[in-house]
Amino acid sequence: MGPLKAVVIGAGNRGNNYSDFALDEPDRLLVVAVAEPRTRFREKFAMKFSLAPNQVYKDWKEIAALDKMADIAIITTPDQLHVAPCLAFAKGGYHILLEKPMAVSYEDCKTIFSTCESCGVILAVCHVLRYTPQARKIKELIDSGVIGEVMNIQLLEPIGAKHFAHSFVRGNWRHRGTSAFSLLTKSCHDIDLISCFMSRSKCIQVSSFGSLQHFKPANKPTGAASRCLDCFVKSKCPYSAQMYLDLVQAGHTGWPVKVLHAEPDIENITEALRVGPYGQCVYEGLNDVCDNQVVNMQFENGASVSFTMVAGTEKVCQRHVRVFGSKGELSCDFDSDHVRMFDFLSEERTKISLLEKMTCAKNSRLSGHGGADYFMMESFVKAVENKEQSLVLTGPKESLLSHYLCFMAEKSRTENKVIQLTDAPY
Template identity: 45%
Template sequence: MENNTSLSCDNKYRQITGIIIGCGNRGQIYAQYAQHFPERFRLIAIADSRSIIRQKLQKIYSLDDKYIFNDWRQLVNTNVERLADCAIITLPDREHYEATIQLAAKGYHILLEKPMATKIEHCKEIVQVCEDNKVLLAVCHVLRYLPVVKKIKQLIDENLIGKLISIQHMEAIGFWHFAHSYVRGNWHNENESCFSLLAKCCHDIDLIQYWMEPRQCTQISSFGKLMHFTRENKPNGASQRCLNCSIESTCPYSAKKIYLDTTKQLGLVAVVAPDIEEQDNCDVIKTKVQHALNTGPYGKCVYGECNNDVVDQQVTILNFDDGATATMQMIAFTEHSSRRTSRFFGTHGELTWNGEDTIEYFDFLTQKRTVYDETDKSSVGIMGGHGGADFFAMDSFIRALSFDQPELIGTGAHDSLKSHILTFAAEKARKENRVCQISEFL
């Protein structure tokens, strides 16, 4: 496979240098590529407002003091030369636009975390500015790079199931994950970040668009609201914070359960308590997490104490130019976290994807089932986020720059813009309770 080949040809690479703008969880994941493949990618500089994060990454990547910035704007000053080939932008959503525009104008190729921006006109301008400055723009719609996702597209295009009639897709966010990210966390409030469909599911709208191509979505509608995480649903006797709540033991969204009691969520504690260091033992980590839960947002009651307003469930319906349809459901209240499942209905068969590495095909004529296993172990232990998709996306970006082959990017600038337009249109349809024509947004 192409991905396996890419792991064994380091001698052919031109080393790409990069800077990371915004060094939270996503930025740190992409930075790991430099640890695994130093011949391909070298991290030159970082910019982040948090001194703890700057110190941590400076130590890991042996960065010179002069390349450590507390504000990315320092990098675009007229007296600062371009430091590297590319900029990886993983800032808070509302800062994507300004940073991308200015860094592209400076000549940096751009790897931009989704969403591109929080306004549709800003997304369009980002694409135009990158084209004007002749820099590569890759938006992190990382799921397109998964081998199983590509296989689904191949089977559809080969007419295995006949003519594709409809897609049913669901993003199961997970009960604890929604509480962590969209009630207590960075994406809890639309004015401070963006609406939840854009923050969480522009990935999913992009997948539907990809699988449906060359069809074009012409109409969209959407329904949903914030139903559960409100002050009206706060249980009697509940406190403002979980650690001193008399009914904490009865609440599945308890911060104590999510961050202190379950070993499954150990990866979250660094987000809750960013002062945790690699050498800290379990007791020190627990103390730091407890302090964060007593003083910070992640210890607050999910019912009316977090200033959250983004919807916790939403259904979007897409109509395509040949009459094909698709539905996309985003739901907080699920056992599994960030598990995507899809069904593809054709005139001669059906495909089912359960979110893992296999696809099941049911043939209407023979009434037999076939399983396609698309397990790809080339990314095992390397940037494991999104089932290995983070690695495949970063690897494609670096190869595109190293070999001067923009076609290696799985989602070109205009593809990404198109899926963002659909997402903005869906939210407008939801808020205005109407069917939106996509032509309104072009």
């Protein structure tokens, strides 16, 4: 049958990441075209996948206008540019791998859902955390009944102080007007995990508080300049953009410096810091998304869930989860290789190893999110090979529900009221 063919829409960070599956497993996936407006990124991508000039485009619309040339469209454009290519390629008969968030409005999420369904194409939304060995094991243990009925879940997303400054103060996700609110752009993964763990009951009401507390002009240190390179107090600032130069000086050319330039070196990174957003003081006020937020959820079976996301943490995106049941308790740090379980009857503590599962992803180029990127891509390719949507853990149904929960939580925060989930897509 030969490998499945894929077109890649957006050859930035994520587009490159998922496409690497074709380098890992060339007998299963072949990249046959790319659309990318940024010249250097486009050229680098074309070289990496040995694409001929007639396989390389500047805009997704050029590929969508041609006869169907592949089985799969990998859509990794910026947040506000997901809907139009997704609908066009679904209507063109392509199976879709779509980056999260599906869309920045719930109405658009519903349109994506119904279009993919009516076109009969497989949709995978990149809520990669569901595919981690940690999440899979927790889900398996919950569903096995070994901890009894789930009474409460606590989930913490520690974003990481510098990571937050990079992506959500200076970077692509800093402003709702150009991206979306941070619960959707960052923590839709977490709301999706909660939705996955609690899939046996329905969330019936949600409340949320949060704010942009720290990264705003009122907190700008006395004497700080607008640009870090000109700043006299930068040595006392944990967020100084000097960090990018330090990284390049130490020989690092991957994320986050590659976000500033396709081929980072001291010269082009210095220039990016002089003129671009990544050289700006984090207290300049270019950003408006929350740097802390809590979400509380009440489920039909009486269980409650609390979620916290916060910028100011040592850990970087490595979630901590605790699941409290009627017969036992689970806990897991997503940067560890085990899930811990405590049984109330025997009072036994068990450490359940995930090492075997984690090793599968270690040989892959897709090592992001603790191997989850690999596991997700593998599931999606398998689903398309077998024409079986159910092999995708984050299909249209699951993803529509978790997006709905995000939009409702944000509604609660902005309207300062508890939201009853009467129109949930269960």
